[in-house]
Amino acid sequence: MSEAVLKVQSLTKKIGKTVVVNNVDFTIKKNEIFGLLGPNGAGKTTIIRMITGLINRTGGSVMINGFDLDKDFEKAMSQLGAIVENPEFYKYMTGRKNLLHYARMSSSKISPERIDEVVKLVKLDHAIDKKVKTYSLGMRQRLGVAQAILHKPALLIFDEPTNGLDPQGIREFRDHLKLLASEGVGILISSHLLSEMQLMCDRFAIIEKGHLIYDEENSKAEEIVDAINEVVFTVSDVETAVNILKEEFTTSPILKQDQHIITLSATREETAAINSSFIKNNIAVYEINVTKKSLEDKFFEITEQEMRKSV
Known part of the structure; x- marks a missing residue:
């Protein structure tokens, strides 16, 4: 069959x-x-x-x-x-x-x-x-x-x-x-x-x-939920790191930045590439924290997009 x-x-x-x-x-x-x-x-x-x-x-x-x-x-x-x-x-x-x-x-x-x-x-x-x-x-x-x-x-x-x-x-x-x-x-x-x-x-x-x-x-389902995550980088030089992100990683928007911390949206592959680029440019990466979207997050994201289309 x-x-x-x-x-x-x-x-x-x-x-x-x-x-x-x-x-x-x-x-x-x-x-x-x-x-x-x-x-x-x-x-x-x-x-x-x-x-x-x-x-x-x-x-x-x-x-x-x-x-x-x-x-x-x-x-x-x-x-x-x-x-x-x-x-x-x-x-x-x-x-x-x-x-x-x-x-x-x-x-x-x-x-x-x-x-x-x-x-x-x-x-x-x-x-x-x-x-x-x-x-x-x-x-x-x-x-x-x-x-x-x-x-x-x-x-x-x-x-x-x-x-x-x-x-x-x-x-x-x-x-x-x-x-x-x-x-x-x-x-x-x-x-x-x-x-x-x-x-x-x-x-x-x-x-x-x-x-x-x-x-x-x-x-x-896991691939869909994990597609784009909120990623927090703790680095030695935020200013240089932000410039690299704006020049090389335009699809990974910066959500927030602080003295040593940058929060952005990125896929798993983008996160690895960003980390490599930071190291290549002599930026020390002290910590990477990833917050995965839940299915609930994805559900509301999709339904809200649909509501905006119908307005």
């Missing part, structure tokens, strides 16, 4: 005269965790509901692991596992009986050995034969992951998966997803929790008022 486990093109949803999602395109590949970021009401859940077939699309196409959602709906759905909002189970039944119930509904045969395999994967061995009503929220979330991966899908989708989880539960969930991605699964996560998405995702797109305003197709 295709290296792209999800390909969304010109995805559009209108309700009456209101355009809820407008002409959205993105692709998710095997082995990657893709974050769909945006504030509440931006259109993230609507996009996920269209991809999973829960609501109709006004326009556009969805391909899941090479299968067209319109032409091969059943085959496309067989490649998909999803938790949209909170996972729901029969609380009076054990975790195992819930998984057996879902296994019987699957279009592909799921063996008891496969159930044991996913239970071990999500670390529910100790509780799988207890009733779900005794489970914590984190345990129910892990049972949801187990249910979603029973049939070995190529694509997993989670909508706000860490809502209500404590820090330990969030970390465990993140570790489970990274393990699944390492085994070849493509994962789509929507969230507004930017700090957590930075730790979890390989790549991301930003949705604002139904529009895809940012999608770095060929870069990893």
